[in-house]
Amino acid sequence: MNPSSPFAQTPEPPYYAVIFSSQRTPTDAGYEKMAERMVELAQEQAGFLGAESVRGAEGFGITVSYWSSTEAIAAWKANIEHAAAQEMGQRTWYAHYELRIAKVERAYGKPAA
């Protein structure tokens, strides 16, 4: 990962994307610290390829993380520290979220990779 760029540097498809759309509650309760820790932890996971994330002024955000396989995604979901964060997310941090798991079939951009 290039920490100065918000873009993920992903390999040629196929690979997987987890599209996480969320609306934050006004409750902080350690959210920022958890979010930073989850990025750090995700980067240590086998099969993690990168992530892109943005949240707007009204609290709606989209994070897309990229993974080599559905097995890698399942292992990340089951990670014990991540599971605790998911629990807090459901209870406290997110008023609404949607999570979609998708297989990236094609990719292109500017500038070309």
Next chain:
Amino acid sequence: MNPSSPFAQTPEPPYYAVIFSSQRTPTDAGYEKMAERMVELAQEQAGFLGAESVRGAEGFGITVSYWSSTEAIAAWKANIEHAAAQEMGQRTWYAHYELRIAKVERAYGKPAA
């Protein structure tokens, strides 16, 4: 679409997602007007299921649009008015963008659909 919600109301998978990550240039040149028009135009396309979009204060944004098929995505890409906007995007509005086409295989959220 529910215009008061930033969340797309998508059907049960499978369906397709176009994940568009972009870094805006400082150049306005009609960007906002075009962006609004593209949302309007996309909604008229056959196979359009919804979209979610957010841009942060530093100009990095993610838009995910959802489609019933790759044919619907190809028709949208080829739409003549959209093609003109893509051209302006490449030349003027985006310093960098990445576009990924992905097949959504699983989805869940809170509150449950």
